[in-house]
Amino acid sequence: MARQPIERVLIVGGGTAGWITAAAMSKLLPKSIKIELIESDAIRTVGVGEATIPQIRRLNMMLGLDEMEFVRETKGTFKLGIEFNNWGGKGESYIHTFGDVGMPLASLPFQHYWLRAKEAGQADDLWQYSLHRRACDAGRFAPLERVGRTPMGGLSYAFHFDAGLYARYLRKFAEAHGVTRTEGLIEDVALDSETGFIRSVSLKSGEVREADLFIDCSGFRGLLIGGALGVDYVDWSKWLPCNRAVAVPCERTDPLLPYTKATAHDAGWQWRIPLQHRTGNGHVFCDGFTTEEAATETLLAHLDAPTTADPRPLRFTTGRRKDFWHKNCVSVGLSSGFLEPLESTSIHLIQSNVSRLLELFPDKSFNPATIREYNRVVGKEYELIRDFLVLHYHQTEREDTEFWRYCKNMDVPDSLREKMALFEESGTIYREADDLFRDSSWIQVMVGQGVAPTAYHPMADRLSDDQLKDFLGNVDRIIDQAVAKLPTHAEFIDQTCAAGA
Missing domain, CATH: 3.50.50.60 (FAD/NAD(P)-binding domain)
Incomplete structure (x- = not known):
């Protein structure tokens, strides 16, 4: 069977999840794939995830960001x-x-x-x-290579930053790499009557946007993964009771x-x-x-x-989606689950999920084995x-x-x-x-x-x-x-x- 490459990706929701996804995809996917992000200034993002773990440095390096510029633009500090x-x-x-x-x-x-x-x-x-x-x-604090080597290696570090400024910084990067941003509120999601796949979303303005692959970055609402596709949420409150x-x-x-x-x-x-x-x-x-x-x-x-x-x-409710990827929709960020900010893992899970999606990037056939493997590895990391x-x-x-x-x-x-x-x-x-x-x-x-x-x-x-x-x-x-x-x-x-x- 001839392979049918993905041509259009639609990211629903901005904030940290949406713009990390847009930045990574625009950097690594072929330019022939059109990437659009829909967000509304009327919807306030959670924006409390201002602490990270060292894995974020891999994302910055992959994007080719200047670390000192990144810290300066987000009014950040360093975290040991x-x-x-x-x-x-x-x-x-x-x-x-x-x-x-x-x-x-x-x-x-x-x-x-x-x-x-x-x-x-x-x-x-x-x-x-x-x-x-x-x-x-x-x-x-300083990277130890700046002050001389030690048998113990360098300092492993992450960042604190203003999450709103971080999203703005990544938006600038993503748009410079070809991502189209559309301002608007989504009022309806249309499903294909035969396959159950998402066919399009309709905006309050009356505009309709179609795509091959939909990324749900709509936060706790889970507008696509939960609202339209009905994927259940697995509640872990018995182990993590804070809500x-x-x-x-x-x-x-x-x-x-x-x-x-x-x-x-x-x-x-x-x-x-x-x-x-x-x-x-x-x-x-x-x-x-x-x-x-x-x-x-x-x-x-x-x-x-x-x-x-x-x-x-x-x-919030601590837990995860039963499936993170269902049909032609992948949930990223809070729409996929929430494990509270105790160890600053929320932003890591965004970049990890996007990285795994890029590794297992589908074509229009959306091979079930690919989807099962994605759900397995992401679910294991959550656990x-x-x-x-x-x-x-x-x-x-x-x-x-x-x-x-x-x-x-x-x-x-x-x-x-x-x-x-x-x-x-x-x-x-x-x-x-x-x-x-x-x-x-x-x-x-x-x-x-x-x-x-x-x-x-x-x-x-x-x-x-x-x-x-x-x-x-x-x-x-x-x-x-x-x-x-x-x-x-x-x-x-x-x-x-x-x-x-």
Whole structure:
């Protein structure tokens, strides 16, 4: 059978999801494919996803973006990790950094040497051996290649940025690469009576737009995937019970921290995201354990500067679409699912889904095997991220409120239970191939929230006590020397990518 290439792609919805999709497709697909994006200025985007993880740098590199220009145009800052306060227990704090802790030795991961030293009373805090944590504590940042090489490698980093400015930045890029933007509200979706495929969308203006492939970036509404095609939503609230948020910006405060803060409260948690021109804040909570009024009061009581706008409420249900790709429609962004912003994965899932779609890009036959494979791999990634988020809530000693008692005692997915059991028994992390989070991420969150391994790998006993002491001391000195060479986070931004007034 002769192949029938896709000729027209229609993206429904703008915001971060729509414009990442448009930018990537316009960069990588043949120019013969016409890409159109429909959005309406009358529909407000969620726009609270201002923190990212290091994978966004791959997207920037693929698009050929200048990193310093990107940070300047989005009034961004740099991010080395997330500080979690009051999660394992009230008054406790740890950072999930983007880098490894320590260094492996003779093919054995560092945590086993640390566990041996800890058992012998020679070591205590795991993060004493984290380059990223100590850079965070010092408020310092720069790509390490700018200040000299270190045996520990460079700093792995991501960004905080203004999501509205980011969408605008990507829109400029996409339009320069041939994407057509149409302003308008969609009033109707027409399906083919024989195939059930989407044939066209009708705008309030009366215009009709046809396409071969439709990308649903319409947010929580799921205008195409849910509304027109009726694909069910799988609710994960039993594991991730938070379903509301209140967001508010406030004035910038110094020092400018190179990390996000996530502080647990009685029925949820609060984010703090530092930008060049302001600080983004929000309180994620469960309305089964508190009210919107109380959550807003808690948020406002824990800000460190005056607000610059009124608090804005948001509603969501954690979970995913039963199918992300159905017929000739692929859901991207909030229309495909939502896993709350605890580990800043929302923007990653957008770029990951677009990347997988480009890898499996169809022709007009829309081969069912291609669609099944896309749904399998995207679904697996959602499940692995879900497990990592559930770990934060479930692995806690907190029982001071009804919310935390529920989280501590809830049943969790078997996949997570087995991973926790393995680490507790042996200090070992077995990472699945599709897992977004590296071994170091799992180790930091488990240790930070109180999972105490009862054993370490016997290969760690190859070192004598003196050799172990020297090894840990050497790691400590390398970190000291590296951090001392870094400028402060604010100094680096002022020198390289400060936004205009």
